[in-house]
Amino acid sequence: xxxxxxxxxxxxxxxxxxxxxxxxxxxxxxxxxxxxxxxxxxxxxxxxxxxxxxxxxxxxxxxxxxxxxxxxxxxxxxxxxxxxxxxxxxxxxxxxxxxxxxxxxxxxxxxxxxxxxxxxxxxxxxxxxxxxxxxxxxxxxxxxxxxxxxxxxxxxxxxxxxxxxxxxxxxxxxxxxxxxxxxxxxxxxxxxxxxxxxxxxxxxxxxxxxxxxxxxxxxxxxxxxxxxxxxxxxxxxxxxxxxxxxxxxxxxxxxxxxxxxxxxxxxxxxxxxxxxxxxxxxxxxxxxxxxxxxxxxxxxxxxxxxxxxxxxxxxxxxxxxxxxxxxxxxxxxxxxxxxxxxxxxxxxxxxxxxxxxxxxxxxxxxxxxxxxxxxxxxxxxxxxxxxxxxxxxxxxxxxxxxxxxxxxxxxxxxxxxxxxxxxxxxxxxxxxxxxxxxxxxxxxxxxxxxxxxxx
Amino acid sequence: xxxxxxxxxxxxxxxxxxxxxxxxxxxxxxxxxxxxxxxxxxxxxxxxxxxxxxxxxxxxxxxxxxxxxxxxxxxxxxxxxxxxxxxxxxxxxxxxxxxxxxxxxxxxxxxxxxxxxxxxxxxxxxxxxxxxxxxxxxxxxxxxxxxxxxxxxxxxxxxxxxxxxxxxxxxxxxxxxxxxxxxxxxxxxxxxxxxxxxxxxxxxxxxxxxxxxxxxxxxxxxxxxxxxxxxxxxxxxxxxxxxxxxxxxxxxxxxxxxxxxxxxxxxxxxxxxxxxxxxxxxxxxxxxxxxxxxxxxxxxxxxxxxxxxxxxxxxxxxxxxxx
Numbered sequence: 209x210x211x212x213x214x215x216x217x218x219x220x221x222x223x224x225x226x227x228x229x230x231x232x233x234x235x236x237x238x239x240x241x242x243x244x245x246x247x248x249x250x251x252x253x254x255x256x257x258x259x260x261x262x263x264x265x266x267x268x269x270x271x272x273x274x275x276x277x278x279x280x281x282x283x284x285x286x287x288x289x290x291x292x293x294x295x296x297x298x299x300x301x302x303x304x305x306x307x308x309x310x311x312x313x314x315x316x317x318x319x320x321x322x323x324x325x326x327x328x329x330x331x332x333x334x335x336x337x338x339x340x341x342x343x344x345x346x347x348x349x350x351x352x353x354x355x356x357x358x359x360x361x362x363x364x365x366x367x368x369x370x371x372x373x374x375x376x377x378x379x380x381x382x383x384x385x386x387x388x389x390x391x392x393x394x395x396x397x398x399x400x401x402x403x404x405x406x407x408x409x410x411x412x413x414x415x416x417x418x419x420x421x422x423x424x425x426x427x428x429x430x431x432x433x434x435x436x437x438x439x440x441x442x443x444x445x446x447x448x449x450x451x452x453x454x455x456x457x458x459x460x461x462x463x464x465x466x467x468x469x470x471x472x473x474x475x476x477x478x479x480x481x482x483x484x485x486x487x488x489x490x491x492x493x494x495x496x497x498x499x500x501x502x503x504x505x506x507x508x509x510x511x512x513x514x515x516x517x518x519x520x521x522x523x524x525x526x527x528x529x530x531x532x533x534x535x536x537x538x539x540x541x542x543x544x545x546x547x548x549x550x551x552x553x554x555x556x557x558x559x560x561x562x563x564x565x566x567x568x569x570x571x572x573x574x575x576x577x578x579x580x581x582x583x584x585x586x587x588x589x590x591x592x593x594x595x596x597x598x599x600x601x602x603x604x605x606x607x608x609x610x611x612x613x614x615x616x617x618x619x620x621x622x623x624x625x626x627x628x629x630x631x632x633x634x635x636x637x638x639x640x641x642x643x644x645x646x647x648x649x650x651x652x653x654x655x656x657x658x659x660x661x662x663x
Numbered sequence: 664x665x666x667x668x669x670x671x672x673x674x675x676x677x678x679x680x681x682x683x684x685x686x687x688x689x690x691x692x693x694x695x696x697x698x699x700x701x702x703x704x705x706x707x708x709x710x711x712x713x714x715x716x717x718x719x720x721x722x723x724x725x726x727x728x729x730x731x732x733x734x735x736x737x738x739x740x741x742x743x744x745x746x747x748x749x750x751x752x753x754x755x756x757x758x759x760x761x762x763x764x765x766x767x768x769x770x771x772x773x774x775x776x777x778x779x780x781x782x783x784x785x786x787x788x789x790x791x792x793x794x795x796x797x798x799x800x801x802x803x804x805x806x807x808x809x810x811x812x813x814x815x816x817x818x819x820x821x822x823x824x825x826x827x828x829x830x831x832x833x834x835x836x837x838x839x840x841x842x843x844x845x846x847x848x849x850x851x852x853x854x855x856x857x858x859x860x861x862x863x864x865x866x867x868x869x870x871x872x873x874x875x876x877x878x879x880x881x882x883x884x885x886x887x888x889x890x891x892x893x894x895x896x897x898x899x900x901x902x903x904x905x906x907x908x909x910x911x912x913x914x915x916x917x918x919x920x921x922x923x924x925x926x927x928x929x930x931x932x933x934x935x936x937x938x939x940x941x942x943x944x945x946x947x948x949x950x951x952x953x954x955x956x957x958x959x960x961x962x963x964x965x966x967x968x969x970x971x972x973x974x975x976x977x978x979x980x981x982x983x984x985x986x
Contacts, residue, residue, distance in 0.1 A: 259947070267779075267782065269779070269781070318781070331756075331775060332753070332756070332757055332760075335753055339753075476753065477778075477779040477781065477782055478776075478777055478778045478779055478782050479756070479775060479776065479777040480775065480776040480777070481772070481774060481775040481776070482773075482774055483771065483772070483773035483774060485773070486773045486774060489945065490945050490947050490948075493943060493944050493945035494944055494945065494948065496943050496944075497939050497940045497942075497943035497944035497945075497948075498939075498940075500939040500943055501935060501936035501937075501939035501940060502936075504935045504936070504939060505932045505935055505936055508931070508932060508935060509932070512928065544947050544948055545854060545857065547944075547948070548854075548857075548940065548944075548948050548951055548952070551936055551937075551939075551940050551944075552861060552933070552936070552937070552955065554936055555929075555932055555933030555934075555935070555936040555937065556865075556929075556933065558928075558929065558932040558933070559868075559929040559932075559933075562925050562928045562929050562932070563872070563925055563929075566922075566924055566925045566928075570921075591875055591879075592871070592872045592875045592876075595804075595808050595868075595871045595872075595875060596868035596871060596872060598804065599800075599801060599804055599864055599867050599868055599871065600864045600865075600868060602797075602800050602804065603797055603800075603860055603861070603863060603864035604864075606793055606796045606797050606800065606860075607793065607857065607860055609793075609796075615853060615856075615857060618857050622861070661924075
């Protein structure tokens with residue numbers, strides 16, 4: 209009997225110690241987040257999405273219909289690098305340029321390029337700058353088709369007259385402005401001299417070798433600017449673009465080509481701009497709503513579940529702190545949808561606690577002491593908590609798979625929320641409940657009443 | 664338990680709500696926003712906003728086709744307009760922006776969204792597939808979670824009822840959006856799809872918690888009787904017969920009462936958080952919050968007052984048949 213008592217005492221001490229560790233950990237993590245991210249002038253603030261920080265969101269669709277499917281991925285990556293270089297001209301902090309594929313549920317496997325420019329609210333400037341990226345193509349002329357063309361040829365008939373060679377601006381190494389006068393001709397015309405990379409040089413040599421006597425048309429942004437005759441096989445990977453440029457035109461073309469040329473044609477499919485003040489307002493209101501919701505929920509729990517309610521309140525604070533820490537470490541970019549998901553999951557985080565407390569109450573009423581009731585409560589509530597959370601988690605996964613960035617933001621926060629809410633109920637609530645002083649309903653003391661529920 | 668006692672009235676009420684919602688949705692249709700249809704939305708705010716009719720005559724000259732111009736108050740409290748048009752080209756966008764900002768005083772474009780028809784169509788497809796995927800997943804999971812329950816009703820009945828109450832829970836907020844769209848021009852956007860998917864998860868959770876209790880109580884009040892039957896060829900087969908020591912109706916009723924506080928408290932706290940979001944969270948998420956509020960109220964009603972009456976009703980029919 210005496211041994212059992214000391215056992216109980218060590219148990220008790222251990223439980224108290226564990227609870228202390230949990231509370232210190234929550235407080236420490238909370239302080240860390242406040243210090244690093246919430247305080248004014250914090251060193252690593254939360255990442256805010258465009259809808260909260262303001263900025264532009266552009267979606268370009270790439271025309272990959274003429275590209276070998278095996279090469280599409282590499283080409284899209286080249287495209288991304290080229291546009292990224294362009295976007296960096298803006299000096300925007302942390303622009304995002306990424307390749308996105310159309311979903312498998314739609315028929316066409318469209319390739320998209322998503323460009324996010326935080327802080328850029330003048331979308332025309334952004335579109336114009338990206339639009340400066342030249343599309344350079346070299347095409348052979350099919351003489352048979354050309355000779356059959358009439359004056360009233362349609363544009364589709366015209367394009368049929370040109371055969372893609374596979375040589376495009378993606379093989380470009382550098383470009384520079386020159387004057388053809390240097391070569392001794394009279395005109396002294398400004399031209400753009402381009403140098404291909406190794407791959408491009410080989411391709412250029414092959415094309416010129418195999419098509420001596422043909423005309424090689426040079427297309428810029430879909431329009432033919434010149435079609436010189438191929439006199440001989442050209443090695444060394446140098447070519448000249450001449451098309452009656454003014455010196456200014458030739459200069460800007462050379463500059464733009466040096467930033468990189470488009471490997472595939474792109475077209476603007478969607479634009480979204482959010483003013484910075486609107487974004488700030490949305491964020492402020494979202495945070496306000498979250499705090500208000502939190503205070504109301506905690507008040508309700510305290511009034512209804514009393515002592516266990518206080519435990520749930522601490523667990524919820526722990527839940528919020530862990531969530532914020534994860535947002536920082538993963539890191540999660542916060543959007544309006546993400547905030548909504550967070551506030552929604554806050555409501556659901558309460559559910560696990562409520563399920564446990566209801567079972568606890570049943571056991572407590574049946575005459576068990578508070579400690580055993582708590583243990584039994586967790587044991588019995590587990591089935592319902594598990595089933596509910598698994599369905600929520602599966603929904604979150606499907607939502608994440610569902611795709612567009614706004615939905616992903618919501619699903620990610622919601623999914624993390626479900627996992628963290630389980631942790632907060634099963635670890636924080638459990639540890640704290642077990643550290644509380646033990647009472648029985650039949651004691652009829654103030655403490656014993658604190659374990660009951662109802663208003 | 665009154666819910667079980669008056670089950671016929673509750674079932675009728677649920678059926679009326681579902682049918683009325685369906686009628687509303689089909690007669691008034693859904694007001695799909697540009698997220699799905701493609702198009703452009705331009706929001707402009709002013710220090711002093713121009714007259715609406717005047718602005719409209721200027722916009723008329725731009726030949727944009729059909730458009731709608733609505734007065735708006737932005738989240739920053741500034742008055743302005745929201746212009747909805749078809750998908751605009753870059754040149755058109757520039758003209759529209761300059762027309763809007765040159766009227767009134769200090770006009771600024773605070774929001775501009777343009778969505779091509781392809782992206783809108785794709786989103787519609789994705790939304791459909793996501794909802795189908797969630798529903799299939801739920802049927803499978805519920806059938807799996809209740810696989811050991813076989814008497815008096817098979818596990819698929821629980822799964823089926825979960826889906827029935829889920830359909831009810833989705834119809835009600837959708838009908839509400841249909842009404843809001845018809846009378847107030849509220850549009851359905853991506854956030855609505857997210858809210859519906861969240862409601863799906865919530866509704867199932869709510870129903871499962873009660874069924875979980877039914878499952879537990881069935882175990883408590885069930886007696887097993889094993890019998891050995893000789894069939895041809897001297898093979899002995901063992902069959903298990905179950906009898907309930909308490910009527911099924913009472914077991915269900917008991918389970919509902921035992922989980923009632925939990926259902927109400929969980930819905931209540933979630934609603935508190937959502938109501939805060941609705942009133943304080945700003946215009947961007949107000950409709951999202953409203954859809955969820957209605958969906959959760961519908962979900963609580965259906966899991967208590969529809970799912971369980973339906974369960975006892977089906978059990979009764981089955982028992983009558985076997986007798």
